[in-house]
Amino acid sequence: MREAMGKAVSSTKIVFGFKVHIVTDATGKKAINFCYSNGSAHDICFLEKLLANCTGTAIGDSGYVSSDRAKRLMEHDLRFIAKKRKNMKVQNTAEEKQQLRIRSRIENFNQKFKKFVGEDFSRFRVWTSAKAVIAIGILAINLGF
Secondary structure (H helix, E strand, C coil): CEEECCEEECCCCCCCCEEEEEEECCCCCCEEEEEEEECCCCHHHHHHHHCCCCCEEEEECHHHCCHHHHHHHHCCCEEEEECCCCCCCCCCCHHHHHHHCCHHHHHHHHHHHHHHHCCCHHHCCCHHHHHHHHHHHHHHHHCCC
């Protein structure tokens, strides 16, 4: 602890929120890649990092939609599909809508993850504790616990 203006101040950085970005396989049973960020970071910043070694088709959340990034992913043989927002000029094709139906598998993984780590896992006071619990939770699900 250090003294500041007559009051004790902790040197521990308090984190009030963070996000976990997870890529699962097509079945939604195993995580392929994941990363975490603070709660105020924009989702789109992590798209290319998460999908760096992937090819084929990726289905994701609308928070990751960006035509520039989708074009860059296509250069690496990866097609990214997300539900388009209503105000977008180009809407999803019938084929994309069909593929988006398996998105529930991804949500099943997220539910398992939340159940494993607990509902209040985002209330950790320091990053190291939160990161450890996230990594252990994903590993445990991948191993079938």
